[in-house]
Amino acid sequence: MGLRAPSTVSAGSSFSITTTGSGPATFYLLGPSHVVKQTIQLGQDLPISGSDVGASGSYQAVACDSVGCTSTAFYVLPSSPARLSFLVHPSRVPVSAGNAINATALVYDRFDNTVLAPTPVKFQFSSSGAAPYTRSLATARGIAWLQLGSSSKQGPLQVVASVGETAEPRVIQQVASEACGLRMQAASSSRSVTLQTDPIRDCSGNPVPDGTVVSFTMIDDAGRSTVDTPIKKGVARAQFAVSGRARISVACGVVLGNEISIGGEP
Amino acid sequence: MRRSLPFVIALVTAALVAAGWWQAGGYRLRAERAAGTAEQAVRALMADIQAHNWSDAYASLDHANGLQESDFIREVAGADGSLRTYSVLQSFEVWPLHADANHSTQRVRMNWSSAVGSLDELRDLSVVRDGSVWRVLWAKPDFPNVPLQVLPVNYLRWDVVGHRSDDWGAGSVDSPRVRITSMNAVERPDRVLILGEIENEDTVPAYLNVNATLLKPDGSSLEEQDSFDAISHRLLPKEVSPYRIDFPGLRLSQLKSVRMDVRALLVPASADPVISVENQTIDKDALGRKILKGVLVNQSGQTANIAQVLAAFYDSSGKVIWVVDGYLDQALLPQAPVPFAVSIPDDVAARVQSYHVVVNHYTAPTA
Numbered sequence: 001m002g003l004r005a006p007s008t009v010s011a012g013s014s015f016s017i018t019t020t021g022s023g024p025a026t027f028y029l030l031g032p033s034h035v036v037k038q039t040i041q042l043g044q045d046l047p048i049s050g051s052d053v054g055a056s057g058s059y060q061a062v063a064c065d066s067v068g069c070t071s072t073a074f075y076v077l078p079s080s081p082a083r084l085s086f087l088v089h090p091s092r093v094p095v096s097a098g099n100a101i102n103a104t105a106l107v108y109d110r111f112d113n114t115v116l117a118p119t120p121v122k123f124q125f126s127s128s129g130a131a132p133y134t135r136s137l138a139t140a141r142g143i144a145w146l147q148l149g150s151s152s153k154q155g156p157l158q159v160v161a162s163v164g165e166t167a168e169p170r171v172i173q174q175v176a177s178e179a180c181g182l183r184m185q186a187a188s189s190s191r192s193v194t195l196q197t198d199p200i201r202d203c204s205g206n207p208v209p210d211g212t213v214v215s216f217t218m219i220d221d222a223g224r225s226t227v228d229t230p231i232k233k234g235v236a237r238a239q240f241a242v243s244g245r246a247r248i249s250v251a252c253g254v255v256l257g258n259e260i261s262i263g264g265e266p
Numbered sequence: 267m268r269r270s271l272p273f274v275i276a277l278v279t280a281a282l283v284a285a286g287w288w289q290a291g292g293y294r295l296r297a298e299r300a301a302g303t304a305e306q307a308v309r310a311l312m313a314d315i316q317a318h319n320w321s322d323a324y325a326s327l328d329h330a331n332g333l334q335e336s337d338f339i340r341e342v343a344g345a346d347g348s349l350r351t352y353s354v355l356q357s358f359e360v361w362p363l364h365a366d367a368n369h370s371t372q373r374v375r376m377n378w379s380s381a382v383g384s385l386d387e388l389r390d391l392s393v394v395r396d397g398s399v400w401r402v403l404w405a406k407p408d409f410p411n412v413p414l415q416v417l418p419v420n421y422l423r424w425d426v427v428g429h430r431s432d433d434w435g436a437g438s439v440d441s442p443r444v445r446i447t448s449m450n451a452v453e454r455p456d457r458v459l460i461l462g463e464i465e466n467e468d469t470v471p472a473y474l475n476v477n478a479t480l481l482k483p484d485g486s487s488l489e490e491q492d493s494f495d496a497i498s499h500r501l502l503p504k505e506v507s508p509y510r511i512d513f514p515g516l517r518l519s520q521l522k523s524v525r526m527d528v529r530a531l532l533v534p535a536s537a538d539p540v541i542s543v544e545n546q547t548i549d550k551d552a553l554g555r556k557i558l559k560g561v562l563v564n565q566s567g568q569t570a571n572i573a574q575v576l577a578a579f580y581d582s583s584g585k586v587i588w589v590v591d592g593y594l595d596q597a598l599l600p601q602a603p604v605p606f607a608v609s610i611p612d613d614v615a616a617r618v619q620s621y622h623v624v625v626n627h628y629t630a631p632t633a
Contacts, residue, residue, distance in 0.1 A: 091440040092469060175469040209469045211422055211537050213505040223560065226623060227542035230502055232422055239565060241544060253467070253504040 001025065001042055003061050005074040011056050011111050012079050016045040017072070025065040031076070032057035056113035078113035084121075086161040086168035093150045094177040095204050101172060104145040105161040114142035119163060127157040127174070150174045154206040176206035182257030184216070184236075184250045193218070193242045193262055197250060199234040207234050212252065220246035220263075304370035304393035305360055307400035311391075312358045312374065315342055328394050328401035341407040346597035347571035347630050353380035353595065368395040373552070382495070382572075382593050388552055410602035417567035417600060422537040424471050442472035444530045447506070448586050453518040454611075460511040460524060461589045463578055463622075466501035471535035473500050477527040478511045480520075488520060489513055496591050498576060498626040500535055507624055508578035510589035539566030541573065541598060541625040548615065551607065556615035558590075559607040562625060564598035570627040571597050575606050580620045588614045598627070 001021035009015050019025075021042035029036035029048065033055045040046055040063065053059065056078045062071040085106040093100045103123055107115045121144040126132035130151060137144040144161075150172075151157070157172045180203035187194045195216055200208040214236035218225045221244035229238050240248075245263030249256065307326070314323035320343065324335045344350025356379040364371040370393040378385045392403040426439075449462035460478040476497060480488040491511050498507035546560035558577055564570055572593065579588040592608040610618065 089440070173469075209503065211424065211471070212469065212503040222545040223547035224621075225542060225544035225546065225560075227540065227565065228505060228624065229540045229565070230422060230537035232537070238540075238542065240542065241563075253465070 001063060001065060001067065001070050003063055003070055003072040005061055005072050008075050008077055009053055010079045011076050011109055011113055012050040012054055014048060014050045015053075016047050017061055018045055019043060019063060021065070023065055025063045028060075028062040028064075030060045030062065031055055032059075054111040054113075056109075056111070078115045078117070079109040079111065081107045081115050081119050081163045082110035082166065083108040083112070084161055084163055084166050084168045086170060088159050088170040088172055090172070092173045092175050095150050095154050095174050095202065095206055096152045096177065098149040099147045100150055101148050101157075101159075102145065103148070103159055103161065103170075104143065105139075105163075105168070106143055107139050107163055108142075115139070116142050119144075122162045124160045124162070125157060126160075127151060127153070128155050129153055152204040152206075176208045177202040177204065179208050179212075179252040179255045179257075182214075182250060182252055182255055184248075184257055184260065186248060186260045186262060188242065188262055191241055191243075192239055193246070193248070194237070194239045195248065195250070195260075196237045197231075197235050197257070200231055200236065200252065208252065210234070214250060214252045216240070216248065216250050218242065218246050218248045220244055302399070304365060304372055304395075304400045305362060307393050307402055308360045308372045308374055308391055309358075311402050311404075312355065312360070312376070316355045316358075318343070326401060328396060328403040330394075331403060331406050333404055333406050337407050337409065338404060340409070344595065344597075346569055346599060348595060348597035349380055349382065349385075349572045349593055350378070350595040353378040353385065355379075356384070363390065369393070370400070378595070380593070380595070382574075385593060385595060387595075390552065410599070412599070412601045415601075423535060425534045426532055439532060442466055442468040442470050442474075442530045442532055444468070444472050444474050444501070444528055446476070446526055446528060449524070449526060450586050451518060451521070451524055452587065456514060458513040458516045458518055458521070459589075460513070460526075461509070461578075461586050463506050463508050463586060464497070464501075464528065465506045466503055466530075469503050470532055471500060471502050472530045473533040473535075474528055474530040475499065476509045476511065477529070478513075479525040479527070480513060480516065481523045481525060482520070483522040485522070489516065495574070496576070496589065498624055500533065500626075502535065502537060505624075506622070507626075508576050508586065508589040508622070510591070539564050539568045539570050539598070539600075539627065539629070541565065541570065541627065543575075543623045543625060544603070546621070546623055548610070548618065548621075551609070556610045556612055557607045558610060558621060558623070559605065560623065561603040561605050562594065562598055563603045564600050567600050568629060569597055569599055571630050572628040573598050573604075573606075574626040575608055575623060576626060577608055577621055577623045579610065579614060579618045580622075581617045582619045584620075587617055 004018040019042045025042050027038050027040045036052050053076045056076050060073050087104045089102045105121045107119050118138040122136045124134045154174050154176050160169045179200050184197045211230045213228045215228050216238040218240045225240050227238045229236050248260045320339045324338050357377045359375045363373050372391045376387045393400050444466050447463050447465050452459045466472045476493040479490045482488045493509040493511050496510035542563045544561045551557045574593050576591045578586050581587045590608045596604050
């Protein structure tokens with residue numbers, strides 16, 4: 001009694017195991033995630049369905065009759081690339097940040113086995129107002145990854161990883177960085193002062209997103225007054241009741257803006 | 267026997283009713299309503315407020331200042347979905363400050379049981395003699411008279427849309443990036459406090475919670491707490507909130523270190539209303555305690571029903587040495603200033619060089 005199997009098989013491919021001997025026997029196919037048991041006739045070729053060898057890895061074929069058992073081992077390799085897992089991190093990134101974006105692609109066959117053979121993965125980057133560009137990398141142990149910096153212009157950056165006909169798109173939001181050159185202007189009436197910043201932009205000229213909080217602080221004879229107000233339509237506005245001389249400052253995050261004095265001070 | 271049974275039953279019933287009345291405080295209430303003295307007048311008024319007898323309470327007042335019943339009820343019972351509308355007067359203490367034959371000043375400390383916990387209110391009441399009885403002269407509330415105006419409203423808000431995917435890397439959006447900008451462990455006589463500030467450094471709003479784990483010298487965990495309501499949980503981009511975590515019954519000597527943990531979630535949020543904190547000064551209250559007081563002004567066109575003031579105090583090196591919070595029992599109507607005050611321990615007040623006040627608010631959903 002004997003068994004002979006090909007040394008390597010592609011995942012999902014049907015093949016045959018040759019048996020020698022005669023009479024009935026019980027056949028076992030032991031795989032990484034699957035076991036098959038069936039009665040066979042020795043001396044005939046035993047067809048193995050592709051669905052029984054979907055998981056890649058080491059397999060053992062065993063045949064037992066009334067006399068004893070015999071076995072053979074073979075290896076199932078991943079089949080051709082068919083699927084991608086693609087992770088792009090982070091989903092939001094400040095503009096002009098070096099090596100801030102990490103794109104990682106894992107290549108699988110149609111049975112979700114990691115394709116370990118070096119496989120070229122194409123990364124395509126495109127954003128509005130800039131020419132798209134492509135980088136191609138070969139996988140190492142099933143993984144292809146790269147790091148890149150964000151551009152100086154805010155907006156969505158689409159990253160598409162593709163292998164053959166399979167493509168996975170992801171979108172990263174490139175957002176404005178810290179405010180730069182923060183300035184405000186004041187319009188005072190007899191009892192109140194209305195403050196409004198100039199359009200708030202980062203150092204690359206991108207508008208800081210609406211909703212970002214800007215803090216106005218006024219110190220006058222009545223004490224300290226503060227208001228945290230979100231940017232709306234590119235500018236932040238606030239109003240204070242004022243008594244006597246007052247000094248007003250503005251800040252956004254860690255960035256300080258100009259100071260204004262009201263009531264005779266220069 | 268048959269004739270006396272109804273009398274016995276009536277007698278027992280009357281006795282039980284009387285006992286119930288006594289037990290329920292009816293005797294005390296009656297005594298308090300008999301305003302033979304200035305203190306009794308205040309006690310009677312408080313008893314009526316406690317029982318929500320607004321008409322009786324108003325009727326017992328001196329009306330020389332032209333106080334309207336609706337104004338009195340609005341001040342005492344609250345309005346506009348304010349915290350006071352979810353409060354009841356739990357207890358009160360009255361003590362005299364000044365008295366002569368026809369006029370007295372009584373100080374009353376009211377303890378309100380509210381939706382966010384117990385709130386104290388201290389008020390000096392002027393009481394005047396009116397013939398044989400004393401009547402409280404309730405100060406006319408100074409409700410802001412905001413002129414009719416049209417405020418431009420720009421409802422800036424964020425929504426989270428789409429669905430999450432179980433596929434690895436396919437449906438993920440990063441949590442907001444937040445950072446603890448300062449942390450300080452402070453010992454008080456009865457507790458250890460973890461104080462500091464946290465900033466949303468991202469461009470999207472964050473719902474966050476700060477957790478502190480106290481570690482023993484051997485590295486094991488001693489106790490874990492979160493910031494609960496002493497924090498502004500929802501932070502807009504670049505917004506900073508103080509936080510405070512209390513560990514009652516612990517001493518700093520029991521700790522080796524503190525492990526901080528921040529959990530931030532991406533949530534829908536609105537940028538309105540904008541509330542300014544004006545005229546902030548450190549002063550003393552009527553009891554001589556140090557307080558930070560000021561005025562909140564809702565600069566938006568939307569009523570903020572319940573407001574919470576959070577204040578961080580810094581020493582000369584810029585370190586956060588105290589964080590305190592306090593709720594306002596009045597709603598913040600558009601453009602209407604509402605005063606606030608939070609207390610500061612005397613030993614802390616002596617070291618305070620600067621402070622930062624933020625306002626946390628709850629706005630009831632509108633139909």
